[in-house]
Amino acid sequence: MAGAADGDPVDEPAVGAPGGGLGPLRTDAPDPDADRPVVVVPGRPALVVPGRPAVVVPDPSAVVVPRPRGDDRAAPSVLSVPRPSRRRRVAGTTARALGELLITLGLLVALFLTYQLWITDLFQARSQSRLHDRLAESWHTPAAKAPAKPSQPPPATRPDPAVGQGFAVLHIPRLGDDYAPVVVEGVGEEQLQEGPGHYPGTAMPGETGNFVVSGHRTTYGKPFNRLDELHPGDPMVVEVADRYYVYRMTRSEVVAPDRIDVTDPVPERPGVAPKAAVMTMTTCHPKYSAKSRLIVFASLDKTVMKTPGGGVPFASGEA
Amino acid sequence: MYGWIYRHLPGPTPVRVLLALLLAAGVVTLLLFVVFPVVEPWVPLNDVTIRS
Numbered sequence: 256m257a258g259a260a261d262g263d264p265v266d267e268p269a270v271g272a273p274g275g276g277l278g279p280l281r282t283d284a285p286d287p288d289a290d291r292p293v294v295v296v297p298g299r300p301a302l303v304v305p306g307r308p309a310v311v312v313p314d315p316s317a318v319v320v321p322r323p324r325g326d327d328r329a330a331p332s333v334l335s336v337p338r339p340s341r342r343r344r345v346a347g348t349t350a351r352a353l354g355e356l357l358i359t360l361g362l363l364v365a366l367f368l369t370y371q372l373w374i375t376d377l378f379q380a381r382s383q384s385r386l387h388d389r390l391a392e393s394w395h396t397p398a399a400k401a402p403a404k405p406s407q408p409p410p411a412t413r414p415d416p417a418v419g420q421g422f423a424v425l426h427i428p429r430l431g432d433d434y435a436p437v438v439v440e441g442v443g444e445e446q447l448q449e450g451p452g453h454y455p456g457t458a459m460p461g462e463t464g465n466f467v468v469s470g471h472r473t474t475y476g477k478p479f480n481r482l483d484e485l486h487p488g489d490p491m492v493v494e495v496a497d498r499y500y501v502y503r504m505t506r507s508e509v510v511a512p513d514r515i516d517v518t519d520p521v522p523e524r525p526g527v528a529p530k531a532a533v534m535t536m537t538t539c540h541p542k543y544s545a546k547s548r549l550i551v552f553a554s555l556d557k558t559v560m561k562t563p564g565g566g567v568p569f570a571s572g573e574a
Numbered sequence: 575m576y577g578w579i580y581r582h583l584p585g586p587t588p589v590r591v592l593l594a595l596l597l598a599a600g601v602v603t604l605l606l607f608v609v610f611p612v613v614e615p616w617v618p619l620n621d622v623t624i625r626s
Contacts, residue, residue: 366606366610369606374606374607512621512625513624545622548624550624
């Protein structure tokens with residue numbers, strides 16, 4: 256019975272089956288169960304068929320009953336495989352349910368990561384394209400008249416955007432020519448999902464004081480993903496309706512998330528009145544974490560008026 | 575659970591497989607475009623602002 260113990264029931268020679276060498280059948284009529292052995296298990300009522308050999312088996316689980324191949328639903332034989340106890344079945348079902356639950360949780364986490372890292376980019380791309388369209392529309396119908404003195408640039412009109420409205424385009428040549436996210440007003444969850452957000456109450460582009468912008472680092476189009484690659488002196492160009500403000504990076508630092516003083520009119524100097532136009536960009540740090548903030552400071556270098564056919568005043572990577 | 579759902583799908587095996595795939599796609603779409611955007615603010619991985 257060595258073969259039965261290794262769990263290979265199909266090829267096991269039948270115990271007591273015709274031709275098994277235990278004696279011929281002596282029945283006149285064809286026996287429908289002729290291919291089944293008659294097995295006597297100790298402790299159970301013996302089922303003896305006259306004319307068929309009886310086999311005494313010490314361990315019922317070791318008995319293999321041959322069945323016609325290809326028919327798993329044959330009538331139950333005299334010997335049925337012992338069913339697991341109720342307790343074992345409950346334990347099996349519980350283990351299976353727990354396993355499926357854990358697999359489901361794992362899939363949920365993986366799917367949420369997929370959502371964060373790729374699907375949110377789709378949302379942001381759609382918002383940005385809408386913001387670009389609206390901004391281009393509003394910039395093409397300028398209310399300002401031609402300047403009285405052509406040699407002097409006209410005074411800037413301070414944008415007064417509603418929360419969620421786009422009002423400027425940020426160009427950072429080091430991050431590529433096509434890097435041009437629209438900056439929206441407000442730093443709420445909803446605004447930042449559309450693009451870099453301007454802190455309400457801080458200076459507007461070009462204005463004396465601190466123009467503070469926050470942007471996502473790893474999700475929603477990750478506009479500020481590569482902020483750590485900038486070098487001091489790199490231009491950051493803020494495009495508004497009629498001109499470009501060219502800021503240059505001065506320094507960067509990593510601070511705790513509650514360091515509100517980096518947004519002061521003079522960064523990190525609370526209460527000091529500003530004399531220069533500076534810009535501060537904040538994003539999360541390290542990547543994929545909200546533990547600290549990466550802060551990049553810049554100061555206004557010059558203002559370039561838009562000319563017909565003229566582009567952003569810096570080419571890719573140009574310092 | 576998955577076995578239970580599969581057993582309750584009607585039709586022969588190819589139809590069942592197709593229905594199972596459609597069901598999975600529906601659940602994934604619902605999660606990505608409805609559930610996750612709603613629960614996202616409670617997952618503080620995305621905070622980029624400075625607040626006191």
